[in-house]
Every structure is written in C-alpha cells, then in structure tokens.
Amino acid sequence: xxxxxxxxxxxxxxxxxxxxxQCAQDMNHNSMYWYRQDPGMGLxxxxxxxxxxxxxxxxxxxxxxxxxxxxxxFSLRLESAAPSQTSVYFCASRTGDPNTxxxxxxxxxxxxx
Amino acid sequence: LAKTxxxxxxDSYEGQEVNITCSHNNxxxxxxxxxxxxxxxxxxxxxxxxxxxxxxNEVASLFIPADRKSSTLSLPRVSLSDTAVYYCLVVLNxxxxxxxxxxxxxxxxxx
Numbered sequence: 729x730x731x732x733x734x735x736x737x738x739x740x741x742x743x744x745x746x747x748x749x750q751c752a753q754d755m756n757h758n759s760m761y762w763y764r765q766d767p768g769m770g771l772x773x774x775x776x777x778x779x780x781x782x783x784x785x786x787x788x789x790x791x792x793x794x795x796x797x798x799x800x801x802f803s804l805r806l807e808s809a810a811p812s813q814t815s816v817y818f819c820a821s822r823t824g825d826p827n828t829x830x831x832x833x834x835x836x837x838x839x840x841x
Numbered sequence: 842l843a844k845t846x847x848x849x850x851x852d853s854y855e856g857q858e859v860n861i862t863c864s865h866n867n868x869x870x871x872x873x874x875x876x877x878x879x880x881x882x883x884x885x886x887x888x889x890x891x892x893x894x895x896x897x898n899e900v901a902s903l904f905i906p907a908d909r910k911s912s913t914l915s916l917p918r919v920s921l922s923d924t925a926v927y928y929c930l931v932v933l934n935x936x937x938x939x940x941x942x943x944x945x946x947x948x949x950x951x952x
Contacts, residue, residue, distance in 0.1 A: 732884075759937050770928065770944035771885065778937025786939060818884045826934045827873060832884025 730754050734819050734833035741809045741840045749804040749836050751819030757831075758824030760802035762786075762794060764815040765835075771818065777802055779824060809840045843868040843931040850947045859916045861946050863929030866910050871935065874905060874912045877928045879945070885928060889914070916948075924950045 735750045751760065758779045763771040763786075773786030775794040783794050791813060793805045802821075806813060816837050822830040846864040853859045865874070875890035889896055889903045891912070896903045902915040916923055928945040932938060 761940060763942070770926075771942040773939060773941060776939055782937075784939070787941065820884070820940070822940075824937045826936060826938075827890065829875070829887035829890070830877075830885075830940055832886065835882070835884055 732819055732821055732831050732833035734817075734836050736836060737834065738837050739839070741806075741838065743810060743840060745809050746805065746807050747809065748806075749817055749819075749838075750801070751803065751821075751833060752801045753819075753821040753831070754800065755821060755823075755831065756799070757821035758799070759822050760796065761820040761830065762792075762802070762804045763818045763820065764788065764813075765818060766815050774804065774817075809838075811840045814838060814840045843872055845929045845931055845943050847927075847929050847943060847946045849944065850949070852949050852951065853919055855920055855950060855952050856918050859919050859923075859948060859950075861914045861916075861927055861929075861948070862911055863914070864911050865929070865931045868909050868931055869933070871933055872931045873934055874903065874909075875930045875932055876901070876903065876914050877930065877942070879926045879928065881925075885942070888927075890932075919948075919950045921950050921952060924948060 761776040762774040777796040780799045819833045820830040843865045876888045877885040879885040891903045904913040926945040
C-alpha cells in the first residue's frame with residue numbers, strides 16, 4: 729500500500745519556468761491538500777480539494793494553480809516559478825469525513841534559481 | 842477556524858514526561874483538537890485527537906479541560922527518537938474541511 733505518492737522528489741527550476749507537482753493517493757480518500765514548508769516554518773496550506781471536482785484556496789494560493797484530475801490525483805502547478813517559491817511541498821489526503829486523520833507524502837524539494 | 846498558540850521550542854531529557862500545551866481560546870462548539878508529529882525531511886503524521894476530557898493511545902495522551910480553551914499533549918518517558926516538531930490543530934467537525942497547521946513546537950530530547 730503506497731499511501732500518498734509525490735513526484736518528483738527533487739527539482740531545480742530557473743526563474744520563470746513552469747512545472748507541475750504530481751500527487752496520487754491509493755486510499756480512496758475524498759479530500760486532498762497541498763502545503764508548502766519553508767525552513768524553520770510550519771506548514772502553510774496552498775490549496776485543497778474537499779472532494780473530486782472541487783478546489784478551494786488555502787492560506788497562500790498566489791502563484792499556484794491546482795487540478796483535481798480524478799479522485800486519486802491532485803496536481804499543483806507553478807506557471808512562472810519565482811525564487812520565493814523555493815520550498816518543500818507536501819501533499820496530503822484524508823477520507824474527508826469529520827474526525828479523520830490526514831496522511832502525507834514524502835515531499836517535493838523545489839529550488840528556484 | 843480557531844487560532845492556536847504553542848511554545849516555539851522545548852527541551853527535555855530521555856526518560857522524562859513532556860507536556861506541550863496549546864492555547865485555542867476561540868475554539869467553536871463543532872471543533873475538535875488534533876496533534877501531528879513531524880520528523881526532519883518527512884511529512885507530518887497523526888498522533889492523537891480529542892474533543893473533551895482525556896484521550897490516550899499507545900503513543901500519547903491528550904488532556905482537554907472542560908472549557909476546551911487549551912489542550913495538553915503528554916508524551917510519557919520520551920526518548921531521543923521523539924525529537925520532532927509537534928503541531929496542534931483545531932479542526933472543524935465537518936466533511937472536507939481545511940487543515941491549518943501553525944508553526945508547531947520543536948521538541949529536542951537529549952541523553
């Protein structure tokens with residue numbers, strides 16, 4: 729059981745380049761989340777999807793777009809990467825029912841130069 | 842969502858009990874409290890959650906007073922491997938809700 733899988737694990741981008749971070753879960757969860765974590769900081773919610781077909785902004789959505797491709801997959805796109813987007817990105821999922829725990833992927837370490 | 846306040850850092854020694862308190866003064870009736878643990882270079886993982894009174898599992902205990910304006914995560918007899926960041930979240934008891942993490946408490950356990 730793979731749980732939550734993020735690809736790639738590491739990426740270096742040049743300023744202005746675009747890329748998509750992929751996230752897939754095999755637990756039949758309804759809700760999925762994207763976070764960023766900067767050095768010494770907690771996690772900040774970028775976007776989340778309460779269920780297939782819906783997405784909502786989190787705390788820091790500017791500069792990002794998301795797509796809930798199907799129930800399994802939730803992608804995060806950087807259209808024009810900036811050095812301020814250098815961070816570790818985590819994807820998470822949970823059933824979406826109240827009182828349920830979230831499961832996290834191993835993270836994508838992104839550096840924008 | 843209720844704002845949470847935790848100490849930025851705590852230090853302990855192996856074998857001691859550690860209590861991390863989280864303040865959430867404006868918690869709502871439909872909110873519950875959950876704690877996550879994060880090791881370096883890993884995603885957070887769930888530890889424990891509760892609504893009121895005391896909850897205990899194989900890892901920790903969670904104490905919530907009657908007014909629910911704070912909660913305390915208790916880790917019995919910590920070891921070096923308990924060195925991590927601990928996050929307190931207040932979560933709306935509703936399907937598909939957002940999960941908002943704060944900065945957490947960095948616990949350092951020494952021998």
